[in-house]
Amino acid sequence: MVKKFFERFYVGFILFFLYAPIIILIILSFNSSKSRSKWGSFTFHWYKELFKNQSIMNALYTTLIIAFLSALIATLIGTAAAIAINSMKKTPRTIMIAITNIPMLNADIVTGISLMLLFVAMRYTLGFTSVLISHITFNIPYVILSVMPKLKQLNPHTFEAALDLGASPVYAFFKVIMPDIFPGVLTGFFLAFTMSLDDFVITHFTKGPEINTLSTKIYTEVRKGIKPEIYALSTLMFIAVLLLLVIINRRNADKKQPVRKI
Amino acid sequence: MRKYIGISVILILMALLAGCSKKDGEKVYVYNWGEYIDEETIKLFEKETGITVVYEEFEQNEDMYPKVQSGAVSYDVVCPSDYMIQKMIENDLLYEPNFDNIPNIKYIDKSYLESAEEYDPGNKYSVPYCWGTLGILYNTTMVDETIDSWGVLFDEKYSGEILMIDSVRDAFAIALQYLGYDLNSTNETELEEAKALLQKQYPLVQAYVVDQVRDKMIGGEAAIGVIYSGEAIYTSRENPDLEYVVPKEGSNVWIDGWVIPKNSKNKENAEAFINFMSKPEIALMNFDYITYSTPNSGAWELIEDEEIKNSPVAFPPQDVLDRCTAFRYLGEEMEATYIQKWNEVKGE
Amino acid sequence: MKISNLLNIKTPRSPIQKTGVNSLGIRNAKWLSFPYILWMAGFIIIPLIVILYYGMTTNDNNLTMDNIATILNPINLRALRLALELSIISTVICLLLAYPLALILDKSKMKSNSFIVMIIILPMWMNFLLRTIAWQNILERTGIINTVLKFFKLPMLNIINTPSAIILGMVYNFLPFMVLPIYNVLIKIDKDIVNAARDLGANSRQTFLKIILPLSLPGVISGITMVFVPSLTTFVISNILGGSKIVLIGNVIEQQFRIGNWHTGSGLSLVLMIFILISMAILSKYDKESEGSNLW
Numbered sequence: 001m002v003k004k005f006f007e008r009f010y011v012g013f014i015l016f017f018l019y020a021p022i023i024i025l026i027i028l029s030f031n032s033s034k035s036r037s038k039w040g041s042f043t044f045h046w047y048k049e050l051f052k053n054q055s056i057m058n059a060l061y062t063t064l065i066i067a068f069l070s071a072l073i074a075t076l077i078g079t080a081a082a083i084a085i086n087s088m089k090k091t092p093r094t095i096m097i098a099i100t101n102i103p104m105l106n107a108d109i110v111t112g113i114s115l116m117l118l119f120v121a122m123r124y125t126l127g128f129t130s131v132l133i134s135h136i137t138f139n140i141p142y143v144i145l146s147v148m149p150k151l152k153q154l155n156p157h158t159f160e161a162a163l164d165l166g167a168s169p170v171y172a173f174f175k176v177i178m179p180d181i182f183p184g185v186l187t188g189f190f191l192a193f194t195m196s197l198d199d200f201v202i203t204h205f206t207k208g209p210e211i212n213t214l215s216t217k218i219y220t221e222v223r224k225g226i227k228p229e230i231y232a233l234s235t236l237m238f239i240a241v242l243l244l245l246v247i248i249n250r251r252n253a254d255k256k257q258p259v260r261k262i
Numbered sequence: 263m264r265k266y267i268g269i270s271v272i273l274i275l276m277a278l279l280a281g282c283s284k285k286d287g288e289k290v291y292v293y294n295w296g297e298y299i300d301e302e303t304i305k306l307f308e309k310e311t312g313i314t315v316v317y318e319e320f321e322q323n324e325d326m327y328p329k330v331q332s333g334a335v336s337y338d339v340v341c342p343s344d345y346m347i348q349k350m351i352e353n354d355l356l357y358e359p360n361f362d363n364i365p366n367i368k369y370i371d372k373s374y375l376e377s378a379e380e381y382d383p384g385n386k387y388s389v390p391y392c393w394g395t396l397g398i399l400y401n402t403t404m405v406d407e408t409i410d411s412w413g414v415l416f417d418e419k420y421s422g423e424i425l426m427i428d429s430v431r432d433a434f435a436i437a438l439q440y441l442g443y444d445l446n447s448t449n450e451t452e453l454e455e456a457k458a459l460l461q462k463q464y465p466l467v468q469a470y471v472v473d474q475v476r477d478k479m480i481g482g483e484a485a486i487g488v489i490y491s492g493e494a495i496y497t498s499r500e501n502p503d504l505e506y507v508v509p510k511e512g513s514n515v516w517i518d519g520w521v522i523p524k525n526s527k528n529k530e531n532a533e534a535f536i537n538f539m540s541k542p543e544i545a546l547m548n549f550d551y552i553t554y555s556t557p558n559s560g561a562w563e564l565i566e567d568e569e570i571k572n573s574p575v576a577f578p579p580q581d582v583l584d585r586c587t588a589f590r591y592l593g594e595e596m597e598a599t600y601i602q603k604w605n606e607v608k609g610e
Numbered sequence: 611m612k613i614s615n616l617l618n619i620k621t622p623r624s625p626i627q628k629t630g631v632n633s634l635g636i637r638n639a640k641w642l643s644f645p646y647i648l649w650m651a652g653f654i655i656i657p658l659i660v661i662l663y664y665g666m667t668t669n670d671n672n673l674t675m676d677n678i679a680t681i682l683n684p685i686n687l688r689a690l691r692l693a694l695e696l697s698i699i700s701t702v703i704c705l706l707l708a709y710p711l712a713l714i715l716d717k718s719k720m721k722s723n724s725f726i727v728m729i730i731i732l733p734m735w736m737n738f739l740l741r742t743i744a745w746q747n748i749l750e751r752t753g754i755i756n757t758v759l760k761f762f763k764l765p766m767l768n769i770i771n772t773p774s775a776i777i778l779g780m781v782y783n784f785l786p787f788m789v790l791p792i793y794n795v796l797i798k799i800d801k802d803i804v805n806a807a808r809d810l811g812a813n814s815r816q817t818f819l820k821i822i823l824p825l826s827l828p829g830v831i832s833g834i835t836m837v838f839v840p841s842l843t844t845f846v847i848s849n850i851l852g853g854s855k856i857v858l859i860g861n862v863i864e865q866q867f868r869i870g871n872w873h874t875g876s877g878l879s880l881v882l883m884i885f886i887l888i889s890m891a892i893l894s895k896y897d898k899e900s901e902g903s904n905l906w
Contacts, residue, residue, distance in 0.1 A: 007714045007717075010710060010711065010714060011711065011714055011715070014707065014711050014785075015729070017782065017785075018730070018733050018782075018785070018786075019733065020744075020748065021733075021736075021740075021741045021742075021744030021745055021748065021782070022733055022736050022741065022744070024744040024747050024748060024754070025736060025740055025741070025744050028744075028747075036743070036746075036747060037747070037750070037752060077645045077646050077649060078646070080642040080643065080645060080646065081642065081643045081645070081646030081647075083639055083642050084639050084640055084641070084642035084643030084646070085643060086639075087639040087640070088640070088643075096643070096647075099650050099654065099655075100650075102654055102658075103654060105835075105839065105886065105887070105890060106883065106886075107839060107840070107842070107843035107860075107879075107882060107883070107886065108840065108843065109843050109845065109860055109863060109864065109879070109882075110661070110843070110879045110882065110883055111657075113661065113863075113867060113875065113876070113879055114657030114658055114660060114661040114879075115653065115657050117657065117660045117661055117664055117872070117876070118653070118656060118657040118660050121660055133653060134653070136649070136653075137649070137650075137653040137654065140646065140649065140650075144646075194731075194734065194735070197735070198734055198735075198737065198738060200737075200738065200739060200846065201846070205867070214737055215737055215738075215739060218737055218739045218740060219739055219846075222739065222743060222850065226740070226743065230740070231740070234736050234737060234740055237735060237736075238732075238735055238736050241732065241735045242732065245728050245732065249725055249728065
């Protein structure tokens with residue numbers, strides 16, 4: 001009994017640790033004072049201001065579009081690559097997986113800097129495309145590593161059977177293989193989306209003056225004091241994702257299906 | 263089902279791409295200090311001229327220089343401080359604007375143009391935007407004495423209460439002047455002495471900051487901070503207990519000016535931008551918003567609040583200015599020495 | 611290794627795989643990997659070569675080892691040592707916090723483990739810079755903890771702008787990356803093995819040491835990697851919570867690039883990279899499960 005209580009307490013403690021800063025940020029979004037270190041009074045003012053603030057909305061838009069495009073392109077390239085790697089012999093497969101691991105092991109700062117040096121060396125103007133390329137680069141591995149296990153579980157004979165029955169390879173692929181690996185592809189996409197959304201360091205080094213993502217926007221504001229609209233925006237995003245996850249969780253629980261991880 | 267997903271993905275993608283393609287009109291790339299302009303004025307400029315402003319911020323002169331020099335991005339208007347303008351002129355990075363396109367320079371007070379001659383002889387490259395002094399901001403509820411010397415920054419009594427400035431030249435200027443030396447010193451023993459003083463200060467310092475000093479002083483995190491005069495008006499507005507002083511040992515007086523880099527691709531737009539920012543009404547808007555002293559006499563005359571118009575913080579009396587010195591560019595080698603010594607202080 | 615454990619995707623290989631037959635039966639599937647190979651060559655391999663080039667040359671394109679040798683500068687050496695100390699301490703703290711948590715979560719009757727994963731990953735949807743700034747609000751002298759302490763007339767907690775604050779920031783930011791891999795490995799341990807050990811008379815301590823701990827090692831190693839690498843190289847956490855008083859190797863590299871010393875910065879990045887590779891190589895010795903399919 002004591003043990004049980006202790007365990008509950010421990011989980012509670014860790015969750016409190018993880019969520020305390022988030023509670024603070026949510027509280028700050030209702031603070032009428034502009035300064036982080038002074039409490040004015042309770043207000044919804046910043047939520048109204050938020051939608052009028054062009055530069056924050058632009059940053060949000062850039063962030064979402066980069067997250068979406070990079071996740072999408074990474075999913076296409078990564079899924080194709082995973083299928084190819086899966087059909088390779090042991091040695092090339094080992095090499096390919098080793099390369100896939102490089103961006104994961106490399107420090108963000110080194111990946112970001114090396115990409116920046118490349119763009120500058122090629123006289124390529126830093127901007128939207130350079131950030132997008134960088135995000136795709138660090139996203140592909142997440143997709144590959146999500147799709148690979150699903151491929152390994154596939155029964156190869158269904159695909160061959162489809163071919164024998166006269167399906168074209170493309171048709172057979174979409175009818176036979178795709179449905180089975182789709183959960184993995186989806187996981188990869190969402191993981192890539194999240195990683196892109198949260199990235200600061202790589203964007204910091206590869207961006208040009210014309211664009212700001214939320215991360216880089218916040219970083220410039222860290223020094224002068226964060227605009228309270230940012231707290232409001234983050235609160236909205238957080239609550240949106242929270243609701244989404246709760247709904248998905250409900251639905252899955254209702255269906256009593258085995259729940260997919262992440 | 264999957265078909266619908268596919269179609270909707272394509273639709274979303276198309277919508278996003280359509281939204282993403284920007285109007286390829288006239289542009290001007292501005293590279294300025296953080297929070298150093300009233301964003302309204304940018305909107306007014308865009309409305310009046312139809313030129314789109316691409317705006318980016320830097321925190322220190324030293325961060326700005328390599329970005330302009332490397333040419334990875336070609337900025338059209340940059341706003342460095344005096345000594346950095348001198349360095350850029352010496353390294354042939356600046357373009358000589360056509361002042362026929364900047365008639366509003368006539369609103370810039372003669373005395374500031376004269377001071378600007380020190381780093382920009384003949385006023386050929388730059389148009390002053392803001393100016394100010396470096397000084398101490400202290401919280402009167404946390405400090406009993408009247409502060410008038412840099413000495414408090416090195417006083418053990420205030421251990422943990424000091425916010426030191428995280429900028430090479432400014433930090434060394436403080437130490438050098440406290441020791442009675444010139445803030446443009448290139449003398450190795452003087453610099454070593456200054457470094458030793460700063461190293462002794464390290465354990466007393468709560469944090470090294472530039473822009474963050476604002477929030478921290480307002481919140482009462484520390485008793486004493488080093489700050490640019492322009493911030494002092496804002497901070498005392500937010501927290502009336504804060505007092506600004508230019509120490510008796512003397513300090514740094516600086517001017518930040520608009521310049522156009524040589525690799526700029528929109529030089530005429532840049533000139534239009536500088537001209538617009540030198541308009542008295544616009545300069546006044548910026549002064550009201552960022553509270554940094556304006557060299558624009560036209561704007562000064564428009565200030566309605568007498569208290570601010572005669573504020574000793576924003577427009578210090580002559581005797582204060584007399585004990586202030588401007589930075590000079592000391593050459594590449596000396597610059598590296600300063601940075602090296604500063605790293606030795608902070609790498610404690 | 612690291613990601614696969616995070617995702618909980620170490621599935622048992624299908625029997626077909628073992629026979630060595632091409633598992634999909636797609637002939638000529640190789641061309642599907644061409645975009646990927648091109649992409650990786652262009653944006654992973656070539657950038658690394660560029661950084662190597664910058665790291666080993668001077669402004670005038672002469673070959674030099676000076677950039678790499680700047681790591682021997684006492685300031686940089688101290689920054690590297692401090693970064694190492696802080697990241698090792700945070701990794702250990704993360705491990706000590708995460709392992710019991712993962713054990714408890716594994717034991718809990720909660721059927722939907724996606725719910726647990728979600729609860730731990732959810733904070734990541736608030737930008738990590740903001741979360742770190744929030745810690746400033748909590749730890750500051752006029753912050754929440756100290757206001758509470760003051761109210762109860764307790765001594766102040768002065769850890770903002772000290773290495774302790776940075777360690778706290780690292781632990782906070784990277785804890786989920788330690789919990790998830792360990793949890794994902796634990797839930798896959800066959801409970802029959804544990805029961806068998808019990809039936810054969812092992813007490814709970816023995817079961818843990820002889821069965822659970824060894825089997826969870828791959829997750830532990832993934833976790834260590836995913837906490838250690840970002841901690842070692844961070845410059846943001848030390849900036850925000852260290853008040854620029856504490857200089858880590860990440861700060862040094864970032865500063866070099868900020869003031870335009872790309873060659874020195876690249877040289878130091880190379881050193882850092884080699885450092886990480888060596889650490890990972892040592893660690894991977896303990897990761898017996900990876901059977902070569904994961905390089906490190």
